[in-house]
Amino acid sequence: MLRILSFSLRSRSQSLSHKLSSSYSTLKQHNKRTEENQSTAGSVFSRDPSDPPHLFVVQPRLRPATFLQAKLNEALCLANSLEEQRDGYFDSDFFDKDLPPHVVVQNPSLKSSKIRADTYFGPGTVENIKCHLNALESKDEVDAVFVNIILSGVQQRNLERIWGKPVLDRVGLIIEIFNAHAHTKEAKLQAELAALMYKKSRLVRARGLDGRNAFGVSGEVEVVSARGRGSGGRGFISGAGETELQLQRRRILERRNHLLSQIEEVRRTRAVQRAARKKRGGVDGRGLATVAVVGYTNAGKSTLISALSDSDLYSDARLFATLDARLKSVVLPSGRKVLLSDTVGFISDLPVQLVEAFHSTLEEVLEANLLVHVIDCTAPNRDEHRSTVLQVLQQIGVSEEKLQNMIEVWNKIDYEEEMGADEYMDDDDEDVEISGAEDCEVASELLDGKSVDGSDALKPSLGELQDTINDEQGDYSDGWLLSGDDSADDYWNTMNDQQQAETSNDCKVENNSEAQPQHVPHVKVSAVTGVGLQQLLELIDEKLKVQDEQLKSEKVVGNNFINRKWRPPRKEDEEVAVEQ
Numbered sequence: 001m002l003r004i005l006s007f008s009l010r011s012r013s014q015s016l017s018h019k020l021s022s023s024y025s026t027l028k029q030h031n032k033r034t035e036e037n038q039s040t041a042g043s044v045f046s047r048d049p050s051d052p053p054h055l056f057v058v059q060p061r062l063r064p065a066t067f068l069q070a071k072l073n074e075a076l077c078l079a080n081s082l083e084e085q086r087d088g089y090f091d092s093d094f095f096d097k098d099l100p101p102h103v104v105v106q107n108p109s110l111k112s113s114k115i116r117a118d119t120y121f122g123p124g125t126v127e128n129i130k131c132h133l134n135a136l137e138s139k140d141e142v143d144a145v146f147v148n149i150i151l152s153g154v155q156q157r158n159l160e161r162i163w164g165k166p167v168l169d170r171v172g173l174i175i176e177i178f179n180a181h182a183h184t185k186e187a188k189l190q191a192e193l194a195a196l197m198y199k200k201s202r203l204v205r206a207r208g209l210d211g212r213n214a215f216g217v218s219g220e221v222e223v224v225s226a227r228g229r230g231s232g233g234r235g236f237i238s239g240a241g242e243t244e245l246q247l248q249r250r251r252i253l254e255r256r257n258h259l260l261s262q263i264e265e266v267r268r269t270r271a272v273q274r275a276a277r278k279k280r281g282g283v284d285g286r287g288l289a290t291v292a293v294v295g296y297t298n299a300g301k302s303t304l305i306s307a308l309s310d311s312d313l314y315s316d317a318r319l320f321a322t323l324d325a326r327l328k329s330v331v332l333p334s335g336r337k338v339l340l341s342d343t344v345g346f347i348s349d350l351p352v353q354l355v356e357a358f359h360s361t362l363e364e365v366l367e368a369n370l371l372v373h374v375i376d377c378t379a380p381n382r383d384e385h386r387s388t389v390l391q392v393l394q395q396i397g398v399s400e401e402k403l404q405n406m407i408e409v410w411n412k413i414d415y416e417e418e419m420g421a422d423e424y425m426d427d428d429d430e431d432v433e434i435s436g437a438e439d440c441e442v443a444s445e446l447l448d449g450k451s452v453d454g455s456d457a458l459k460p461s462l463g464e465l466q467d468t469i470n471d472e473q474g475d476y477s478d479g480w481l482l483s484g485d486d487s488a489d490d491y492w493n494t495m496n497d498q499q500q501a502e503t504s505n506d507c508k509v510e511n512n513s514e515a516q517p518q519h520v521p522h523v524k525v526s527a528v529t530g531v532g533l534q535q536l537l538e539l540i541d542e543k544l545k546v547q548d549e550q551l552k553s554e555k556v557v558g559n560n561f562i563n564r565k566w567r568p569p570r571k572e573d574e575e576v577a578v579e580q
């Protein structure tokens with residue numbers, strides 16, 4: 001198991017090729033935010049590409065350990081993906097980056113009754129995190145805290161007050177990443193719309209320290225704008241003005257309407273282009289077929305399309321490297337030319353605001369003749385990735401027929417080959433601990449010598465993390481809070497069972513009477529080495545051919561139906577009917 005995890009990390013670190021300088025040397029204050037970046041994308045961070053925001057990652061504990069490992073990996077990659085581009089490229093190489101400081105804490109959702117409405121975590125966990133932040137504060141190393149769960153607006157605001165830092169939950173961070181990575185007009189519009197909708201859902205009013213209604217990160221007293229005042233009438237009718245909350249809502253709605261109208265324009269242009277493509281491109285009057293390549297973020301979609309079409313789409317180990325739909329043409333083995341469409345990757349708990357905002361991009365998926373679902377076979381939780389993608393596809397309205405016809409591709413097979421397939425597929429429940437972080441001194445004092453683990457004010461590089469995985473480590477959670485409850489295991493086992501049940505419906509299963517049903521890909525490929533690509537092209541060819549034949553036969557049936565024209569019953573017919 002240790003080997004599997006270290007391999008998984010290594011695979012990721014290898015895949016992130018390039019160079020990055022970023023050494024967390026210069027650290028910014030979160031209050032660098034300006035009016036400008038607030039109004040353009042709702043970001044609380046500096047947009048300086050050479051100085052990306054530094055996040056402290058809080059990962060609630062999960063079971064089994066492999067699942068925790070996968071979620072923590074993802075959280076760390078998300079935190080390191082928040083980086084502004086310069087001319088469509090990042091200043092730094094992703095895997096040269098240090099791991100963000102992080103801690104694994106007690107997960108109150110394992111016992112739903114323990115989730116606190118005000119702070120999500122219990123007071124001990126909140127204090128533990130604060131102590132880690134204090135330790136980092138002396139080094140001025142943290143711009144914001146990323147909590148890898150979904151928080152309510154009130155929880156977020158309260159945690160911000162206690163920790164004295166901006167807090168991003170999973171949805172907030174993903175939206176920040178989209179805003180940072182968007183560089184085409186369309187992507188920028190969509191990302192800003194998502195950010196606005198998220199911001200609107202976060203507008204909360206809280207009580208200030210003096211007991212008065214307060215608003216804003218620092219809890220400033222509610223402001224009243226002049227709007228609504230003196231708008232006619234007398235007494236009450238004249239209006240008491242607009243509260244800060246109402247003012248913010250109104251501004252958001254105004255901006256939203258403006259963005260929606262611009263997005264609608266882009267959408268119309270896309271529809272016209274699509275229609276023209278369909279008419280023009282194909283042979284035998286068939287029109288040019290489009291094959292949409294979909295999948296979890298970082299699965300290798302862009303790399304695969306580049307390899308198939310001999311082009312050079314931007315690919316990167318940062319999550320959400322691609323935000324716009326791109327089309328590349330490829331000639332299939334039969335000589336037929338088709339378009340491959342690259343699009344935005346999915347992720348579990350994909351913010352609904354994003355799905356809605358990115359509808360015009362996702363329309364390429366809806367309109368495609370065929371879907372190719374790319375799965376990173378090195379991901380320990382690839383089944384979860386798989387079901388997430390299926391869920392999003394259903395959510396955006398892809399037909400059941402299209403889902404059934406979808407080609408499932410396992411990518412990055414070069415890792416699997418390197419390691420040995422059997423070993424790789426092995427997935428047991430053995431506990432695996434990652435960094436044996438040094439105890440937070442402050443916490444140890446506060447908690448009277450009880451051990452505090454999780455990591456750490458240290459920031460090992462990904463390579464170092466891989467080494468530490470291989471070491472024997474102590475408990476990885478903030479164990480003094482963890483009651484070692486078995487229900488946690490049961491909870492996640494049930495979750496896993498549910499996920500399996502959900503996903504097994506749609507997938508191709510191996511009919512092995514003894515073994516559990518397993519997902520079997522249609523084809524295994526390596527976008528990097530080129531293994532399996534020819535087979536994939538043949539499969540696409542074959543599926544499109546079958547579709548064409550189906551369409552043809554449907555047309556024939558349709559034509560027959562139309563040819564059988566209605567005519568008024570003749571007299572002879574009526575007589576025959578009466579005699580019978």
Ligand SMILES: Nc1nc2c(ncn2[C@@H]2O[C@H](COP(=O)(O)OP(=O)(O)OP(=O)(O)O)[C@@H](O)[C@H]2O)c(=O)[nH]1
Nearest residue numbers: 297298299300301302303315316320321322345527
């Ligand atoms: N070793 C190996 N690495 C791969 C393979 N395919 C992709 N990668 C790497 O995986 C990382 C992600 O690849 P992308 O093509 O950007 O993935 P994507 O699915 O387009 O990701 P998003 O656009 O972020 O959704 C990159 O660092 C690639 O070099 C593969 O077959 N083998």
Ligand SMILES: [Mg+2]
Nearest residue numbers: 301302321322
């Ligand atoms: Mg991509």
